[in-house]
Amino acid sequence: MTTSPTSPTVARLIEALHRLPGIGPKTAQRLTYHMVRMPIEEARSLSEAILAIKTSISFCSSCQNITETDPCPLCSDPRRDRSQLCVVEEPLDILPLERSGKFSGLYHVLHGVISPMNGIGPEELKIRELMERLKDGQVKEVIMGINPNLEGDATCMYINGLISPLGITVTRLARGLPAGGDLEYVDDLTLARALEGRQPV
């Protein structure tokens, strides 16, 4: 049989969804058939939201976070502590830090980490913009809120090498046991870090 069981319109949407990260061919099919039966207003709203994200979103010229206004709401909030700067990898990383309620400074989004394997060097990241922000001497502490893995560690070391000479304190998030974790199931490296970083009770 050579008749295709799927129409070109359906095939096009499956293909477009499949191109998104984490969406396999099966999920793309399921989503497509869901959209066929979705109310037209809902489909229109999704379709418009996707376009809107490209047309009305830009990057904050100060912290490089994605925003609709420049500077972004966080950078223009007078209540934020301008002496602390938390450096993160991606805009998404700001959400959990904000939810923690423990940080009231400003952010700086690198948009990646140094990764020679993927051809990403310091020039590809927003490191120059970070150094620019530190020039006026307002920032007293830079907190590296970078993911604790090999590439994140290398990025921290590199940035620390640039900032330390300026007399600005560079700290990083503590490593140790996750809340609710269980010693029995914790991996060796995490336990080693938890021992190294032990604190008085």
Place this chain on the structure above:
Amino acid sequence: MTTSPTSPTVARLIEALHRLPGIGPKTAQRLTYHMVRMPIEEARSLSEAILAIKTSISFCSSCQNITETDPCPLCSDPRRDRSQLCVVEEPLDILPLERSGKFSGLYHVLHGVISPMNGIGPEELKIRELMERLKDGQVKEVIMGINPNLEGDATCMYINGLISPLGITVTRLARGLPAGGDLEYVDDLTLARALEGRQPV
């Protein structure tokens, strides 16, 4: 801190994606941030594909499959065997049956199975349309290509009760060991079905 770290446009897209089946809040966030960095042409193409699916797709008046033309390519293909009708639950179920290359008849999509728990009775399915198609006497065999589970079985029984009196053969897909399966790991019910349905070598 009361400043929201996400812009309304971003929040709107996360929300719209989160409403899709199988897309949790984390995946919706990841997809949204991916779309922020996606080339504008790709975003536009995805956005248009979603709208197109609502504006140019309808249901085939004969087999109830989703289609751009009515009747659909399968129903209007003169090479298909009009004496066999395979009844399936969803449009997606047609794809594996076509890939198998073993069926050259026509299909009928029920758009669901009887499920009293979810308030889906026979009237909610395309059973009336199925009975209408059987009236002209062309169809000699109805193959129930319905998923082998409780609700699927109930649906098969119900439809069999309607069709058998018309003198049309009703068959269902064989149950047994999956290709490449292993006796040791097969579940009891599948093994029981495989024994019941044993065939001469």
